[in-house]
Amino acid sequence: MIRILSALLAGLAAIPATAAPVLYSGATLIDGTGAPARARQDLLIDGERIVATGPAGTLKADGAKRIDVSGRTIIPGLVDSHVHLATPPNSTRARALLRRNLYGGVTMVRDMADDLRSVGELAREARVGEIPAPDIYYAAVVAGTDFFKDPRVAAISAGVPVGTAPWAHAIDNNSNIAEVITLVRGTSATAIKIYADLSADLVAKLTAEAHRQGLMVWAHSAVFPARPADGIAARVDSVSHICYLAYQVEPDVHPSYEDRTPVDERLLKPNDPVMAGLFRDILANKILIDATGSLFVREEGPRRKDPKAKPLRCTGKAVIDFTKQAAAMGVPISTGTDFTLPATDAFPEVHEELLFLVRDVKMPPLQVIRSATLMGAVAAGQQKERGSIEPGKLADFVVLKADPLQDMANIRSVETVVKRGRAYPRADYVPVSPAELSRD
Numbered sequence: 001m002i003r004i005l006s007a008l009l010a011g012l013a014a015i016p017a018t019a020a021p022v023l024y025s026g027a028t029l030i031d032g033t034g035a036p037a038r039a040r041q042d043l044l045i046d047g048e049r050i051v052a053t054g055p056a057g058t059l060k061a062d063g064a065k066r067i068d069v070s071g072r073t074i075i076p077g078l079v080d081s082h083v084h085l086a087t088p089p090n091s092t093r094a095r096a097l098l099r100r101n102l103y104g105g106v107t108m109v110r111d112m113a114d115d116l117r118s119v120g121e122l123a124r125e126a127r128v129g130e131i132p133a134p135d136i137y138y139a140a141v142v143a144g145t146d147f148f149k150d151p152r153v154a155a156i157s158a159g160v161p162v163g164t165a166p167w168a169h170a171i172d173n174n175s176n177i178a179e180v181i182t183l184v185r186g187t188s189a190t191a192i193k194i195y196a197d198l199s200a201d202l203v204a205k206l207t208a209e210a211h212r213q214g215l216m217v218w219a220h221s222a223v224f225p226a227r228p229a230d231g232i233a234a235r236v237d238s239v240s241h242i243c244y245l246a247y248q249v250e251p252d253v254h255p256s257y258e259d260r261t262p263v264d265e266r267l268l269k270p271n272d273p274v275m276a277g278l279f280r281d282i283l284a285n286k287i288l289i290d291a292t293g294s295l296f297v298r299e300e301g302p303r304r305k306d307p308k309a310k311p312l313r314c315t316g317k318a319v320i321d322f323t324k325q326a327a328a329m330g331v332p333i334s335t336g337t338d339f340t341l342p343a344t345d346a347f348p349e350v351h352e353e354l355l356f357l358v359r360d361v362k363m364p365p366l367q368v369i370r371s372a373t374l375m376g377a378v379a380a381g382q383q384k385e386r387g388s389i390e391p392g393k394l395a396d397f398v399v400l401k402a403d404p405l406q407d408m409a410n411i412r413s414v415e416t417v418v419k420r421g422r423a424y425p426r427a428d429y430v431p432v433s434p435a436e437l438s439r440d
């Protein structure tokens, strides 16, 4: 036994030490915390971590490889806090989307429940650098039994009786909640996603047990019949889709998630006081909102025209108003998307969410970058390790040719993306092909 161990250790020692330190010199630095941009800065990294930042020429960087990035702007790596990589699993498609994300500046995504057998392998490949991809943090879905009639659930748990997979649990009042959470931990998930068709009591029990066992809780903002206020009172960690919070204004809660009746927006007042109350409780309970606003704005028109499309639950205007109200109250907002752009698009979905926050919500650009970086890290529970450019954190950042504070469309001027210290020049990007994204 000892001989085997020492052989293993000798093998480890044979792995070459991390590459020499690298000094990215002379860029304007936006650190992701919301602090003002700093001109002419140096950023020193060693291996996968940030060592130091400081005014150009002031860092001790003997032996470091120097890269001149003067005239550029450096921001932390972007985070898409709402993606689906495997519903149904299709690794060719997922790898293509991940590649477009990474070369577009995204260094981390939050996968909001899918077939975790597939997502787990993608996460491993991304983590060790076998594929060009953001790092992936993911959730297992728990929902009431009605939800498991949804064909998407069968698609993410093929080969397993519906509702019994460790990553897709059907829950009722007889479920052994502690066992369910323990089984989720076996999937290497970061969180449970509380999706649909659960009572307020079950939402509270699931949340408490997940936290007790060290998992996060990423919830839909309305679960039905549990109301938005119930999830907030249960102290989930994040709520997805700001739109659904507005069901709180309705006197009668819809019995199930499958009842897709949109929010009755006639009940809303300007700066609605019921919404304000929810936002106050969200702040008090340190919850983050994964707003997914651009989805509602961009899909409103096409869905109205398509008689077969599922109706959206809010108009684009209502989603803009809610997000404005939440932002004005200081509620943390991350940039999730929950849609997929066609193969012809050269840049990832999350850029649309940044543009939504700047153009529609009128958030200050520095705050938008904070939402897309540090708040994304908070959404995935990774804020100690990443999300901002600070010594000790992982070296996840984007070198932009033009300043996003001048015009957020400059988020597309990507020159190089660095994830865990490894540089991915945009020039190396292989565009997504329609064949990769085809569902067949």
Ligand SMILES: [Zn+2]
Pocket: 082, 084, 112, 338
């Ligand atoms: Zn989703």
